Amino acid sequence: MNEWSTQLAAQLPQDSGSRPDWFRALRHAGAEQFRTHGLPTRKDEAWKYTGLAVLEQHGTQLANGVEATLSSAATPLIEVRHQIDMLDGRMLDTCAELPAGVTLLSLDEALCGGINGLQELLELLPQSAQKKLSSDGFTALNTATLGNGMVIHVAAGIDGGRFLLRWSTTAGGNTGSGARLFNSRICLILEAGARLELVEQFETPHANANTSNIVIQADLGEGASLHHVRLVQEFPEASLITRTEVSQKTDSEYAYYGFDLDGGLVRHDLHCSLIGSAAKASLSGVYLLDGKRHVDNHAKVEHIGPDGFSEQYFRGVIGGSAKAVFNTAVYIHPGADGAEAKQSNANILLSKRAEIDTKPELEIYADEVIAGHGATVGQLDEQAIFYLRSRGLNKDQSKRILTTAFCRTVCDRLAYKMSDDKLADAISQRMMDVMPQADDAG
Amino acid sequence: MLKITNLHVEVAGKEILKGLDLEVKAGEIHAIMGPNGAGKSTLGYVLAGREGYEVTQGEVVFNGKNLLEMEPEERACEGVFLAFQYPVEIPGVNNTYFLRAALNAQRKYRQQSELDSVAFLRLVREKLKILHIGDELLHRAVNEGFSGGEKKRNEIFQMAVLEPMLAILDETDSGLDIDALKTVAEGVNRLRSPDRAMIVITHYQRLLDHIVPDKVHVLADGRLVATGGAELALKLEEQGYAWLEGGGIETLGNQSAGQAQMP
Numbered sequence: 001m002n003e004w005s006t007q008l009a010a011q012l013p014q015d016s017g018s019r020p021d022w023f024r025a026l027r028h029a030g031a032e033q034f035r036t037h038g039l040p041t042r043k044d045e046a047w048k049y050t051g052l053a054v055l056e057q058h059g060t061q062l063a064n065g066v067e068a069t070l071s072s073a074a075t076p077l078i079e080v081r082h083q084i085d086m087l088d089g090r091m092l093d094t095c096a097e098l099p100a101g102v103t104l105l106s107l108d109e110a111l112c113g114g115i116n117g118l119q120e121l122l123e124l125l126p127q128s129a130q131k132k133l134s135s136d137g138f139t140a141l142n143t144a145t146l147g148n149g150m151v152i153h154v155a156a157g158i159d160g161g162r163f164l165l166r167w168s169t170t171a172g173g174n175t176g177s178g179a180r181l182f183n184s185r186i187c188l189i190l191e192a193g194a195r196l197e198l199v200e201q202f203e204t205p206h207a208n209a210n211t212s213n214i215v216i217q218a219d220l221g222e223g224a225s226l227h228h229v230r231l232v233q234e235f236p237e238a239s240l241i242t243r244t245e246v247s248q249k250t251d252s253e254y255a256y257y258g259f260d261l262d263g264g265l266v267r268h269d270l271h272c273s274l275i276g277s278a279a280k281a282s283l284s285g286v287y288l289l290d291g292k293r294h295v296d297n298h299a300k301v302e303h304i305g306p307d308g309f310s311e312q313y314f315r316g317v318i319g320g321s322a323k324a325v326f327n328t329a330v331y332i333h334p335g336a337d338g339a340e341a342k343q344s345n346a347n348i349l350l351s352k353r354a355e356i357d358t359k360p361e362l363e364i365y366a367d368e369v370i371a372g373h374g375a376t377v378g379q380l381d382e383q384a385i386f387y388l389r390s391r392g393l394n395k396d397q398s399k400r401i402l403t404t405a406f407c408r409t410v411c412d413r414l415a416y417k418m419s420d421d422k423l424a425d426a427i428s429q430r431m432m433d434v435m436p437q438a439d440d441a442g
Numbered sequence: 443m444l445k446i447t448n449l450h451v452e453v454a455g456k457e458i459l460k461g462l463d464l465e466v467k468a469g470e471i472h473a474i475m476g477p478n479g480a481g482k483s484t485l486g487y488v489l490a491g492r493e494g495y496e497v498t499q500g501e502v503v504f505n506g507k508n509l510l511e512m513e514p515e516e517r518a519c520e521g522v523f524l525a526f527q528y529p530v531e532i533p534g535v536n537n538t539y540f541l542r543a544a545l546n547a548q549r550k551y552r553q554q555s556e557l558d559s560v561a562f563l564r565l566v567r568e569k570l571k572i573l574h575i576g577d578e579l580l581h582r583a584v585n586e587g588f589s590g591g592e593k594k595r596n597e598i599f600q601m602a603v604l605e606p607m608l609a610i611l612d613e614t615d616s617g618l619d620i621d622a623l624k625t626v627a628e629g630v631n632r633l634r635s636p637d638r639a640m641i642v643i644t645h646y647q648r649l650l651d652h653i654v655p656d657k658v659h660v661l662a663d664g665r666l667v668a669t670g671g672a673e674l675a676l677k678l679e680e681q682g683y684a685w686l687e688g689g690g691i692e693t694l695g696n697q698s699a700g701q702a703q704m705p
Contacts, residue, residue, distance in 0.1 A: 387530040390490050391544035391600065392518035392551070401543065405534025
């Protein structure tokens with residue numbers, strides 16, 4: 001465990017004592033785990049390509065829990081009925097007029113009781129973490145500081161509609177000093193046949209070098225459906241470390257659309273467990289990088305029950321001296337017969353200094369399985385560039401049109417599967433605005 | 443409008459064009475015919491500015507400007523249009539979006555105001571009507587999954603919208619059945635104008651039944667070896683290119699094709 005991890009461990013909060021025993025035990029377990037292993041290092045296989053030196057350089061300290069109020073916020077990605085502002089990992093206020101059958105509480109409120117399944121869900125993580133202790137240093141830290149966050153519970157058969165979660169951090173923490181690390185936990189519990197759309201917007205409207213360490217846990221009951229859209233457009237000095245854990249029962253469906261458009265260091269561990277039979281997980285995303293940014297996506301689907309379907313579809317455009325890491329893993333466990341799994345990852349490198357480390361993994365221990373994976377890394381098609389230029393578009397415009405088209409397919413999937421052109425167009429427009437430029441050489 | 447003098451072009455170190463001379467005036471249609479490998483497509487690409495085509499000698503003057511110094515997009519903005527032999531498929535880029543972006547890039551270059559989507563759509567509808575083309579091409583990605591005929595029609599449609607001064611049609615007839623050929627040829631004829639010149643590169647005479655050229659040139663081994671009127675094309679169709687080999691060529695260059703002697 002390195003010196004910085006030791007410093008962070010020393011900043012862990014003391015137990016307040018006013019919470020349920022099981023909760024105190026959970027935090028205690030997280031703290032113990034963190035004190036023993038600290039944050040991951042490059043020696044951990046899952047963090048081989050992603051170093052955390054930048055967080056240390058910013059002198060990042062654990063946030064001390066001072067209440068803050070929202071001074072300014074980014075324009076909402078889309079207009080929604082239910083918008084929740086999360087500042088420094090804390091829920092600011094609750095939405096009015098929730099649909100019948102939907103409960104939304106801050107994590108603190110939820111701990112007072114009344115949310116069916118919350119304890120079981122929260123206790124899931126340390127258990128799964130024991131298998132890979134060191135790679136879960138951030139999750140251990142998140143558990144050790146558990147308290148900030150939010151719970152949404154959707155009762156059986158209810159369509160909860162769409163919620164926009166707008167994340168930001170307070171000013172201060174510019175490069176060099178005062179950067180803080182915020183922890184937050186989101187729990188989503190969808191009973192049988194329930195539906196929910198969660199749109200997350202990570203966009204702090206002022207410069208900061210803060211780190212957000214967020215864990216989302218979703219429990220999908222039989223036939224439940226969760227659509228999860230995530231847009232990350234943080235400042236290049238800010239870091240975002242997230243883990244999404246989805247546990248799926250029979251016939252449930254989880255669809256993820258991730259758009260990593262800006263932010264210095266972005267790491268996302270996305271993990272779906274298809275426990276029941278015929279559960280579906282569709283994970284898709286785009287990462288656009290330039291400058292010296294670093295984006296690391298680890299997507300993992302475990303087929304445990306039979307006849308599950310999973311799909312991973314990711315597109316990346318990397319320019320400047322940026323670095324992307326993409327790890328997509330599918331494990332088809334014994335008994336998950338009849339599983340179908342597809343993995344696709346395509347990348348365009350726009351400069352000679354840009355880097356992508358892509359690694360598809362597939363392990364099959366069941367019968368009658370259909371599985372396929374592909375990963376490609378390439379440059380823009382010279383013929384297509386010439387075709388566009390021959391019609392009057394300059395080189396930069398031509399390249400921008402081609403890279404946008406390459407990524408637009410993810411928006412098209414979103415538009416089609418969520419029947420929402422407006423959201424897809426809003427994201428597509430943002431993608432175009434930040435599309436990395438090709439080097440002249442590239 | 444266009445004057446090519448002693449043009450020598452190398453591709454990957456191999457000389458393809460070996461001293462080509464050609465002058466095209468406004469309002470004229472010139473057909474360039476010739477056997478495979480003669481350098482016909484190379485001529486089209488050199489004029490459009492494709493990378494990898496190195497001009498080692500000669501000059502190309504377009505409306506008094508040195509065309510060879512310009513980037514491909516500048517040439518387009520100056521009024522040069524190449525209808526590709528193999529139009530490139532560009533998945534994910536909507537045909538209408540692409541064409542409006544191109545037209546506005548050209549208008550901006552010429553210091554004209556850009557067209558908004560309403561004005562652009564009006565223009566597009568008008569052109570489709572003139573060309574007798576349905577609007578199904580508008581909603582699709584550029585050339586993606588288009589049949590051979592649709593791709594060529596899309597080229598002609600782009601030409602109609604961009605209104606170039608000089609259009610080079612590179613084997614626009616290849617891969618077309620007779621009905622598609624007629625549609626394309628009709629489109630080209632409707633775009634004939636006293637201000638516009640066209641160079642029609644083709645393998646076969648049949649396109650020239652529908653697009654009647656002012657002049658026909660034969661390109662063989664990197665040079666124009668014969669020039670004549672529309673009737674030269676008929677002769678070529680009848681006799682093939684084999685008769686060009688040997689002594690007949692020199693004299694042919696100075697005579698009308700009708701009087702050309704066969705070896």
